[in-house]
Amino acid sequence: xxxxxxxxxxxxxxxxxxxxxxxxxxxxxxxxxxxxVLGFHVPMHFAVGTSLFTVxxxxxxxxxxxxxxxxxxxxLGIVLEATTLVGALLGGLLAGAISGDALKVVFGVVLVPxxxxxxxxxxASSPDAHTPARAPAHTHTHAHAHAHASRSTQADGLExxxxxxxxxxxIGLGVSSIAGLISGxxxxxxxxxxxxxxxxxxxxxxHVAVATSNFMIGLTAVASAFLYVGRxxxxxxxxxxxxxxxxxxxxxxxxxxxxxxxxRIRRGFAxxxxxxxxxxxxxxFGAWP
Amino acid sequence: MRGVIRRAVDPSxxxxxxxxxxxxxxxxxxxxxxxxxxxxxxxxxxxxxxxxTRFEPGGVWRGVLVGDPVGWIGxxxxxxxxxxxxxxxxxxxxxxxxxxxxxxACAFLVLALIAVGIGMGGR
Numbered sequence: 001x002x003x004x005x006x007x008x009x010x011x012x013x014x015x016x017x018x019x020x021x022x023x024x025x026x027x028x029x030x031x032x033x034x035x036x037v038l039g040f041h042v043p044m045h046f047a048v049g050t051s052l053f054t055v056x057x058x059x060x061x062x063x064x065x066x067x068x069x070x071x072x073x074x075x076l077g078i079v080l081e082a083t084t085l086v087g088a089l090l091g092g093l094l095a096g097a098i099s100g101d102a103l104k105v106v107f108g109v110v111l112v113p114x115x116x117x118x119x120x121x122x123x124a125s126s127p128d129a130h131t132p133a134r135a136p137a138h139t140h141t142h143a144h145a146h147a148h149a150s151r152s153t154q155a156d157g158l159e160x161x162x163x164x165x166x167x168x169x170x171i172g173l174g175v176s177s178i179a180g181l182i183s184g185x186x187x188x189x190x191x192x193x194x195x196x197x198x199x200x201x202x203x204x205x206x207h208v209a210v211a212t213s214n215f216m217i218g219l220t221a222v223a224s225a226f227l228y229v230g231r232x233x234x235x236x237x238x239x240x241x242x243x244x245x246x247x248x249x250x251x252x253x254x255x256x257x258x259x260x261x262x263x264r265i266r267r268g269f270a271x272x273x274x275x276x277x278x279x280x281x282x283x284x285f286g287a288w289p
Numbered sequence: 290m291r292g293v294i295r296r297a298v299d300p301s302x303x304x305x306x307x308x309x310x311x312x313x314x315x316x317x318x319x320x321x322x323x324x325x326x327x328x329x330x331x332x333x334x335x336x337x338x339x340x341x342t343r344f345e346p347g348g349v350w351r352g353v354l355v356g357d358p359v360g361w362i363g364x365x366x367x368x369x370x371x372x373x374x375x376x377x378x379x380x381x382x383x384x385x386x387x388x389x390x391x392x393x394a395c396a397f398l399v400l401a402l403i404a405v406g407i408g409m410g411g412r
Contacts, residue, residue, distance in 0.1 A: 004338075007331070053366060053369065056369055056372075056373065057320065057323070057369055059373060060316045060319055060320045060369070060372045060373060061320050063312065063316045064313050064317035064320055065313075065317075070310075070312075070313075073298060074380060075392050078377075078380070078392060078395045078396050078399060079294060079297060079298055079392075079395050081399045082395055082399055082402065085402040085403065085406070086402065088406070089405065089406050089409075092406065093409075166298045169294060169298065218372075218373035219373050219374070219377060219399060222370045222373060222374060222403055222407070223402060223405070223406030223407070224406060225370065225406075225410075226370070226406050226407040226409070226410030227406060227409055229344055229346065229410045230409060231410075232343045234343075234344045234366075235344070236334075236343075236344045236358075236362040236363060236366075237331060237334050237358075237359075237362065239344070239362070240327040240328075240330060240331045240334075240362045240366075241331060243323075243324075243327060243365075243366075243369065244324060244327055247320065247324055
């Protein structure tokens with residue numbers, strides 16, 4: 001039973017996750033779900049359902065606020081989204097078939113490699129995320145075309161994008177479907193998997209990958225969120241409080257994110273994530289109050 | 290087929306400039322509208338003391354018409370969810386007008402898969 005007195009704390013929890021998600025360039029779900037489950041004793045499936053709506057909010061809010069969202073390769077995002085959604089629908093259906101405790105264990109296990117990725121990868125807000133990635137070795141760089149593109153984009157106030165050609169899309173499609181499965185199952189955005197894959201394997205510059213992933217995660221979350229709605233696992237007041245907090249927090253995070261060097265913060269949260277993973281697993285086995 | 294996909298995902302500066310500003314306006318409008326509806330619903334939920342109930346999309350309009358706080362919150366969540374969908378519909382229409390049929394078909398497939406998810410949830 002949700003009492004009105006707890007709503008400000010839920011708003012603050014949402015604000016914190018929105019702020020961190022925006023600052024670190026990840027969806028806030030990896031922070032929000034453990035906070036709701038461990039801190040507010042929200043049932044796991046309700047926490048995931050709520051988190052999916054916050055992912056939609058974060059995707060739209062960040063896309064609306066930052067000029068970098070224009071860096072998204074929408075064609076690439078739409079092609080990858082087809083397989084992502086298949087994974088998301090499977091994940092959402094799978095979540096309905098397993099218990100909350102089993103879902104907590106899965107969440108804890110998935111947090112471990114996600115923490116490792118957070119430790120290693122350049123975040124969206126870190127200075128190196130906005131540095132043009134080196135062109136793939138096999139790509140011809142046409143200096144004149146690049147200069148023209150840079151001039152065009154700068155004239156419109158947009159950040160210039162280095163010339164690049166997407167490659168190895170099969171890997172991108174495969175990773176996207178896994179990211180979708182995890183998103184539908186655990187209520188996270190999945191960008192933390194997609195961005196490294198697009199950058200490392202598909203030759204996409206980091207800030208293009210971040211913007212493309214942000215475009216995709218909102219669509220992915222819509223499909224699976226309604227599976228949770230259909231099962232009655234979305235509590236209106238809980239979700240409204242958290243979504244409003246996330247919108248406020250991500251707004252602040254997007255505004256100050258560029259001023260903060262996020263590498264150390266990100267590594268601190270990677271460690272916190274591993275700790276949280278252990279708490280989720282222990283909670284599932286009843287070893288945590 | 291591989292060539293078609295490669296052309297579809299080839300980054301386009303012109304497209305980036307053309308779609309950037311309009312989409313930001315659309316997203317901002319959707320987010321602000323959703324936030325207002327959620328806030329109104331939440332305030333009424335606190336002041337009216339409504340017990341926690343389920344969010345049922347089918348009952349949203351009826352709830353809004355009778356001033357039910359859960360109806361307002363539900364409408365806010367629907368507006369929030371509809372925002373990226375409207376953006377995608379706009380992109381699909383734009384691709385179709387440009388003759389980029391592969392991308393228009395992919396966007397339609399994505400919309401169909403989202404409709405499957407919403408349909409399964411609405412049963």
